[in-house]
Amino acid sequence: MSWKTLIAAACFMAVAPLTHADDLVGQTQQAQQQAREHNQAREAEFAMTERELRAKLNQLKATRNALEAETEKLSDTFSDNEQQLASLEDKLRLESGSLGELFGVVRQASKTIQTDSASSYVGITQPTFNQTVSEIVAADTLPSLKQLNTLWQGMLTQMQTSGELQALTLPVVDAQGVSSEQSVVRIGNLGLISPQGYLNWQSDRKVAIPYRAQPDNTLTTSKLEQAITSVGEPVLVDPSRGFLLSQLEKAPSLADRFSQGGFVAKVIAALLAVGLLIALYRGAVLLSIHAKMHRQLKHPESPEDNPLGRVLKVYHDAPQRDVESLELRLLEAVVDEQQGCEKGLSMLKLLAALAPMLGLLGTVTGMIETFQVITQFGNGDPKVMAGGISMALVTTVLGLIAAIPLLLAHNILSGQADHIRGMLEKQSISLVAEQAEQPANTAATGQAA
Incomplete structure (x- = not known):
């Protein structure tokens, strides 16, 4: 590498930071300018809002x-009206006097x-009077002279x-809910008669x-017409104007x-019902037996189909038996007849005991x-409890009513x-005694001979 290249690289390295610093300064100034513009816009908006609020405040x-001002005026008017009303009331009191x-x-x-x-029957023919009375009761002013x-x-x-x-023609509603005009008679203020x-x-x-x-x-x-035409004919009149009749309706x-x-x-x-049927049937049977036995007593030599006849038949069928054997046979027959006579009486006694239970x-x-009912609705209204109390009392009465005749x-x-058993026992004893006397009579006859 030559020295020129080195010098150029050194110059570039010295100039590059300066360029970057200028870019940062420019960006900062631009951001500050945007912030100032934004703040100015917000300040203008705040100023406009403040003016609007001040205008509303003034309004x-x-x-x-x-x-x-209006309240003051109304207060003065109210005070004046109170004074005027008080003076008018004093004037009304003075002018009305005892009205x-x-x-x-x-x-x-x-x-x-x-x-x-x-509940008045006289007011039926006075609708105007009833209307006037209602107007006077509902009014808050003095009644007029006409009223x-x-x-x-x-x-x-x-x-x-x-x-x-007074004879009247009024709409009458029957039990089926049909309304029809009927001629009725008003008895003063006591009632209406149809x-x-x-x-x-x-x-x-x-x-x-x-x-x-x-x-x-x-x-x-x-009946009212007959009482009018007949002098001294009494009639029944309800003096309570329907109260007693309404209570009669409630009577069960x-x-x-x-x-x-x-x-x-x-x-x-x-x-x-079952007990009475048993009693009637057994009563008829016992009466029939009693009548047959009385007829049998008149003819003991010919036994018939009845308890006494069957006992006599036992005696006539065994004339040669000893006394002890005859007594046992007759006792057996009496017991059998007693069971037949007492048939159904135990059931009747049971029904008489079950009824009160x-x-x-x-x-x-x-x-x-x-x-x-008391638990659900309380005991404030006796009508709510009437059903259970009625059931409690009615069943008690019915149980006693059923038990008394059955008993x-x-x-x-x-x-x-x-009584039938007594008759049978008496006749049985008589037959045993007669049988016991027969050997003694035979022995006495032989000695006499």
């Missing part, structure tokens, strides 16, 4: 000032009339018509519904009470159901069976 301040007390009395009377009109006149005239009319009989009996007036629906349960000798239009019938007993009541009824079972079941029948039939 809000203006709105606040306007609202404060305020009158208004209170009128509203109280109207409320009472409105409450009574729900006051309608009120006292309507009350006077009610008092007059409450002592009169050809079938008393009617329940539904003031909200403006219809009459017959009571499901009518009392014995219930009053009808025909025998079928309702039986259904309250549930499945246990049906089992007790079946048990009672089933009633107790229904009682326990009903109380369990009652406690379950009585068992006692009667047992007495008849004992």
